[in-house]
Amino acid sequence: MTTPADLRLLAAARQGDVAGVRAALAEGARVEARDAELRSPLLLASLGDHVAAARALVEAGADVNARDARHDSPWLVTGVTGSVAMMRVLLAADPAPDLTLRNRFGGISLIPASERGHVAYVQALLRETAVDVDHVNDLGWTALLEAVILGDGGRAHQKVVALLLAAGADRELADGQGTTALEHAERRGFAEIAALLREA
Template structure:
């Protein structure tokens, strides 16, 4: 790897937007990769370095470039819940159907982790598939119930998903619906929302 590419990767990792621009001006490849196949844009997205990401996107960085773990800049926005990063990446035209290592799209980890603002924004500002089923047989709605804590954030996410067309009757690989999971876990507020949507 050329020194200027190493310089770009390190600058992106640190979030130093001026140094990112300088490395690119010096001839660094915007799609260079580190040992884990992470691109500069992915490194910036992982740590929510929005300004550095903006420079990289302007230079043509690929929002779908996946590393060894199948993470991409776009997909990690669902993990971090960064609405600002999501909006920086949208003009680059990310593939909303791109899947991470468990076969999901970005709204699924965001729903699991309780990232209300991200779920609201990604549903409003993109046409992401709210009923996408991952390799575990789970939709965003199922993940919000199965892996969530039943609290206010997950209640808001369930409301947002239902309003966006999430289908509560879609069951997991074992035939268990989100409502049944909510009832089993004692999540009365979630169960009430799901019953009202049935």
């Protein structure tokens, strides 16, 4: 049962109120309290990119892999927000984030980050973790495919594609219909990305 202290902790985490987080924990709030959507305080802090609040929760032992009703976790949502600072706070947790944890689409954090053109995040994630650059989600898409299929072909997505290729992404992996990232880029008129994908 959710206690008043739990509710104060959830509210403080959602608002990024570090003092409120610490006060609620001192009052006996459970670090893994959940709201109506099963979101933990750390997930709420991660969604709002409240880095200091997240750090306080991690120090209190919050689970970086705790899932909500939508199968999101604090770690997974960093791929959506693109927050490098939050990514690093969560990487320092013990236990560490599960890099293989999948969202409701079967994707790991790298995939939504690539889709959204979060260049700094993709770069840091590839450099600082052993994330699987060729993970395939439930749609049959890798991060490379998603960056082309759902991206806008602009500078950010061009940089993401270049980073993925430099990290060893397999440009020959096709989607469920057998269409490669290069073919998608050509169909969408993304000349710069197509050029990157043609390079040996």
